[in-house]
Amino acid sequence: MHELPVTESILNIVLKHAEKNRVSRVVSITLHIGELSDLEDRWLQHYFDYLSRQTLAGGAKLRIERLPIVLKCRNCDQTMHITRKDLGAIECPNCAGIGDFSLVSGRQYYIKDMEAV
Amino acid sequence: MEGIKLFEVREDILSDNDAAAQQLRDKLRRDKTFVINLMSSPGAGKTSLLLKTAAAIGGDLKIGVIEADIDSTVDAEKIRNAGIEAVQLRTGGFCHLDAAMVKTGLEGIGSQNFDLIFIENVGNLVCPAEFDTGAIRNAMILSVPEGDDKPMKYPLMFSISDVLVINKIDMMELADFETTVLRQRAAELNPDISVFEVSAKTGEGIHGWTDWIKKEIKDFS
Numbered sequence: 473m474h475e476l477p478v479t480e481s482i483l484n485i486v487l488k489h490a491e492k493n494r495v496s497r498v499v500s501i502t503l504h505i506g507e508l509s510d511l512e513d514r515w516l517q518h519y520f521d522y523l524s525r526q527t528l529a530g531g532a533k534l535r536i537e538r539l540p541i542v543l544k545c546r547n548c549d550q551t552m553h554i555t556r557k558d559l560g561a562i563e564c565p566n567c568a569g570i571g572d573f574s575l576v577s578g579r580q581y582y583i584k585d586m587e588a589v
Numbered sequence: 590m591e592g593i594k595l596f597e598v599r600e601d602i603l604s605d606n607d608a609a610a611q612q613l614r615d616k617l618r619r620d621k622t623f624v625i626n627l628m629s630s631p632g633a634g635k636t637s638l639l640l641k642t643a644a645a646i647g648g649d650l651k652i653g654v655i656e657a658d659i660d661s662t663v664d665a666e667k668i669r670n671a672g673i674e675a676v677q678l679r680t681g682g683f684c685h686l687d688a689a690m691v692k693t694g695l696e697g698i699g700s701q702n703f704d705l706i707f708i709e710n711v712g713n714l715v716c717p718a719e720f721d722t723g724a725i726r727n728a729m730i731l732s733v734p735e736g737d738d739k740p741m742k743y744p745l746m747f748s749i750s751d752v753l754v755i756n757k758i759d760m761m762e763l764a765d766f767e768t769t770v771l772r773q774r775a776a777e778l779n780p781d782i783s784v785f786e787v788s789a790k791t792g793e794g795i796h797g798w799t800d801w802i803k804k805e806i807k808d809f810s
Contacts, residue, residue: 474684474716481602489598499593503602508745510715546780559744560777572780575748579719581602589592 475511478581479519483529485583490528495588498529502585507541507556508578532586541578545569551576606720609688613695613723620701621810624708625802626686626724628746631712633732634756636664637789638798639707643673645799650704650806655694657686657711664709674698685716688723705806714743726805732757733766740774747778752785754798759788 482501490498505511513536524530540553543562550566563570601607617624629635643652654675656665665677676697678690686694691708700706708724710717729750731739734757740747747753753775755768768786775782783801787794 474719477683477687478602481605485598485600485602489596489600493596495594495596501598508748509719510745556744560741560774562777570777573777574780579745583598583600583602585595585597585599587593587595589594 475515475519478511479516479523481581482520482534482583483523483527486529486532486586487527489586490588493588495528497589498532499587499589500533500535501529501583501587502535502537504537504539504580504582504584506539506578506580508575509581528588537584539577539580542576543573544576546572546574603720606687606689609692610721610723613688613692614725617695617700617723617725618809622700622703622706623802623806623809624695624700624706624724624726626708626710626717626722626727627730628710628714628717628727628750629712629730629732630714630735633712633730633735634789635709635712635730636667638730638754638756638787639668639673639709640671641787641789641792641795642707642799642802643671645795646705646803647673649803651702653698653700653703653706655691655698655706655708657690657694657709674703680711684711684713685720686710686722687720691722691724705802714739714746718743718746718749725809726751728752728754730754730756731771733760733764736764737766737768737771737774740771740778744778747775747782750779750782752783752798752801755784755786756789758786758793759791 517534542553544551545564547569548567550564627635654668656675656677657680662677665675668675676694678694727750729746772784785798787798
């Protein structure tokens, strides 16, 4: 639902890098987005297409790579990667403790790189 | 295609907002103004809980409210009619508040003159969870009619909230709602979350919540 402000941020950062590197056109952008975020790929691209018209990034393809949710057991420090559908009663594979985890990552919104000519 | 080159970007998309939120928090600490970001679905009872909370602790603490509403001033008027200072931020279609908007609200109300300010975020459980507002604590309200399965649908909201207020417990008999199930599901996502069961309508349980606020403010200042 908040794809629009996120897309604006992406565009601003990409244009800054485009200018810095003196490119003439951005072809693609690789994003790392944590599984815990509710962003929809299709809408992200849709908003991006709209906002980037008449810029160097117009028509660029967003390549979205989802990063897993990483939890850490608070009993034994074991870390584990899970997907969104695994959330809930998770058992620690190491000490079999249930439901006492801290979130290490899974909320990322990160621009990794971009391809440009 | 010929001539395509790869450029490293390595930037966090929300870093600007996160930095602005941190600056805001630093200022609030200097001013000793405690700010709670209140989030929930529409109709979970944010405004009613605010009114009950202010009635319970407004004598000891100077309380202000920043209201976010997509395009109305209904809530701000209710708050002002109860004698509480409020500013209204019209988010103009935005589904959440970010740190820049909250900064405008805090400046508008003169936050340094308050002990406690509530931010009434836009009513939804998705977007507000993603954007740090600069508040000192995040609180979410879940009302009984919404169901005890919400942690499974909106895990991020439960993960980032410091406190969960279960509202409308006076409707428990009408709903298929198990508090122990909800508590367990919330704790699985966030073992540190504090949970209070209240009815903003009857006032039941409200002191558990207001005692938590008072303790947090004491530890803060």
